[in-house]
Amino acid sequence: xxxxxxxxxxxxxxxxxxxxxxxxxxxxxxxxxxxxxxxxxxxxxxxxxxxxxxxxxxxxxxxxxxxxxxxxxxxxxxxxxxxxxxxxxxxxxxxxxxxxxxxxxxxxxxxxxxxxxxxxxxxxxxxxxxxxxxxxxxxxxxxxxxxxxxxxxxxxxxxxxxxxxxxxxxxxxxxxxxxxxxxxxxxxxxxxxxxxxx
Numbered sequence: 684x685x686x687x688x689x690x691x692x693x694x695x696x697x698x699x700x701x702x703x704x705x706x707x708x709x710x711x712x713x714x715x716x717x718x719x720x721x722x723x724x725x726x727x728x729x730x731x732x733x734x735x736x737x738x739x740x741x742x743x744x745x746x747x748x749x750x751x752x753x754x755x756x757x758x759x760x761x762x763x764x765x766x767x768x769x770x771x772x773x774x775x776x777x778x779x780x781x782x783x784x785x786x787x788x789x790x791x792x793x794x795x796x797x798x799x800x801x802x803x804x805x806x807x808x809x810x811x812x813x814x815x816x817x818x819x820x821x822x823x824x825x826x827x828x829x830x831x832x833x834x835x836x837x838x839x840x841x842x843x844x845x846x847x848x849x850x851x852x853x854x855x856x857x858x859x860x861x862x863x864x865x866x867x868x869x870x871x872x873x874x875x876x877x878x879x880x881x
Contacts, residue, residue: 776810777834779820783855784880786821786830793828796876799865800825817842820855828873829859853877 779785784792786807793800803825810819810831819842821832833839833855843852851858851874858873865873 776807777818777820779832779834780836780855783832786823786832786856789830789832789856789877789880790823790825792876792880793873796872798869798872798876799827802826824862826863827865828863828870829861831857831859833857851877853880 787805790800790803803823806822806824807819810817810822817831818833818838819831820834821830823830831839831842833842836855839852839855839857843850843857846857846859846861849859849861851870853874856877858870858877860867860870
């Protein structure tokens with residue numbers, strides 16, 4: 684072989700070696716290794732930040748389908764509605780006679796005489812049909828005595844007879860001691876004030 688053919692032979696050997704080394708890309712790539720060295724030896728391209736999203740071009744997130752509307756509760760059929768008055772009509776009591784003192788006037792006379800009439804309560808509504816139904820015109824109860832005023836002396840006499848031993852009557856006014864705390868010895872003082880009341 685001459686000196687001149689040496690470089691040609693070298694090029695040929697180099698070409699064969701390169702051709703033998705050339706194959707598919709998979710053959711060229713080294714097998715993936717599970718060791719940290721193999722992972723760290725691979726170089727990843729630098730991260731490129733994404734441009735800021737334009738709010739006007741943003742697509743809204745999908746809206747989940749809403750649940751179907753609930754069926755309205757079933758209402759049982761009703762009959763005609765009963766109409767009631769907004770308030771109960773006032774109880775109309777019979778008028779006391781002009782000659783009889785009022786229940787408040789009697790209680791005030793007891794107080795002026797120094798007699799006990801603590802915790803007075805106007806309970807005239809109890810005279811009507813929704814109360815005791817006694818048919819009285821006025822009724823004031825105190826801790827010592829209860830004062831009834833009736834529309835006439837006959838009604839007052841009938842009630843006083845019913846409460847015999849626990850009452851005192853003067854005209855259309857009846858003093859009742861049934862619910863009172865007045866000792867029997869003090870009752871005469873109340874009765875004297877009522878008897879002198881004009």
